Amino acid sequence: MNPAVASGRDFAIDVREEAGGETTVSLSGRISLRNLNSVRAELHSILEPMKPAGLTVDLAGVGYLDSGGSLILLELEQYAEAASIPCRFANVSEETGGMLGLIDRAAVMAPLPPSAKDPEGAIERIGETGLKVFNDFTSTVTFLGDLLVALGSALLNPRSVRWQDFFFYVKRAGLDGLPILALLSFLLGLIIAFMSSLQLKQFGANLYVASLVGFGMVRELGPIMTAVIIAGRSGSAFAAEIGTMMVNEEVDALVTMGFNPTRFLALPKVLAAMVVVPLLTLYSDLFGILGGMVVGVVGFDLTIYTYLAQTVKSISIFDVVSSLIKAVVFAVLIAGIGCQRGFRARGGAEAVGTFTTSAVVAGLFLIIVADSLFAIILYYIR
Amino acid sequence: MQNIGKEPIITVENLTAGYGDNIIFKNVSFRVMKGEILVILGGSGCGKSTLLKHMFGLYRPKAGRVLINGIDAATENPEELDGIRRNIGVLFQSGALFGSMTLMENVSLPLEEYTDLSSEDIGRIVRMKLAMVNLSGFENHLPSELSGGMKKRAGLARAMALDPKVLFFDEPSAGLDPVTSAELDILMKRINAGLGTTMVVVTHELDSIFAIAHRVVMLDRDAKGIIAEGTPQELKESSTDRRVINFFNRIPAAAGAEDQRA
Ligand SMILES: Nc1ncnc2c1ncn2[C@@H]1O[C@H](COP(=O)(O)OP(=O)(O)OP(=O)(O)O)[C@@H](O)[C@H]1O
């Protein structure tokens, strides 16, 4: 009976030591990736105490041998070589021989080539980070230049713009984003009105809730709120879309067909954002003021008329216009950085994820920086 | 040829497949023997990839079934599924390597999932496989740093990681130069002969077909099924079917039709 089956396992190892230390190890059954560990452990425990003068590995009983089994045989060979004893395989079947014939022994046992991910010294890392930041900066500036050139040529030659794409993105970024923006702005107006009224009530200055909400929404919160939502909804989408096209070599295809990727892919998105963000900002202002009004009318007995009149009184045309300009600048920053990060994706799916994240983070950062600059500039202009 | 077994490893029984209401082929039946290289032929859009995906259980059939080693490829029993998955390897048309992982990590993945080997052993097995496809020294390369042919070979190394009994190939030589393509054919034959791996291959390349196929099945879009079956020589020399003759002699369908009228 097959010893392998008798022992309840799928392999068996049998050792015979002849006079003069000549040892024969008979392997039988299945030697595979599945039982590699147990075969090795058993071989180890058998061979450890012995000092054979020669090793013959009898493979007559081997029914199945895969790469795991071959690895065992290679290790036996290696063991014999290390102990400088002669080693040979006997009764190698056709299948086993075929398997062994496919294996490049040197490659299997060779040391790994140095990994690109090997840790480096601190100085190298500082240098690399510096280079990365510098490259990041130059590529952003280069892209901005490209984009401005594309915008300029679009002005001179409006027919060169892909208007179909433009309208598609207007709908995607604008119309589809309206419900969430309206809801959030309404709630924001509500909250500001409620919080400020708690303070203003002490002075009996309830009416000024309207001024505060109106002024705050138009000057700061409307544009910021819109920009944040557009960065999350559309900046990320732009980066993922272009990034995937980069990874699939679609952008390379565009270039070889003679298209300018910035003009073809980025321009419609940026133009769409430049139209949509100011409009959405107005909506955001409106819904914020409505939110405030609900608190004013329901909670503080103001009439709708007084509330609106007070709101109108507190906002100047200058505020509205400057907030719209701000919105356009935000739009260029968000859409631009989204596209630029997309164009930098290389490699695979992971890169698309990384640069999409980076698009949102960089977009939010730029919004805040630009907003601070606007605050300073507007202060001096007034 | 010496090692083609007598018993089938894959049995396709009355398979009907389609997308939605669009039936691609109906009542297709054939068998693949152990150790055989079977090539699936046919014009573009006749459903070769669809058939292949049904054969390794990616899609469920509309009717009929596919048995791999006696187990239904569309089974939902997790243990049976595990058994099937361990025993098949698939080389996708584009390689389908994971772009964010090195070759080493790509090939290690199935080994880590399906075996309990130490990382050192896995490393050795991976290098064994990479050496088989002539990619020694590229362990730490990312797929994006490889040429098209190298990606194919790396995909093959990953497909072979677990020493599958059956390998499926979707157009392995598409997009490769004739030399690389011939090298891939030799590699496939060596693996078939050395490991006794059964292979099911979709390809259009006549040269490859004659180099590797033990047997071919030819599908046709209008017939919605198999129109010819046999060794490549048989089909080339003794088929009377116009579509088969056209394929083996590279005659475009329109010209073939004129021929027939004349
Ligand atoms: N995911 C899918 N959804 C709907 N229809 C599909 C899908 N995949 C393929 N088809 C249709 O099924 C038919 C067969 O497609 P399949 O990809 O199997 O062809 P093929 O023989 O592999 O062609 P090729 O040689 O060009 O790769 C085609 O008509 C195709 O339009």
Ligand SMILES: [Mg+2]
């Ligand atoms: Mg196909």
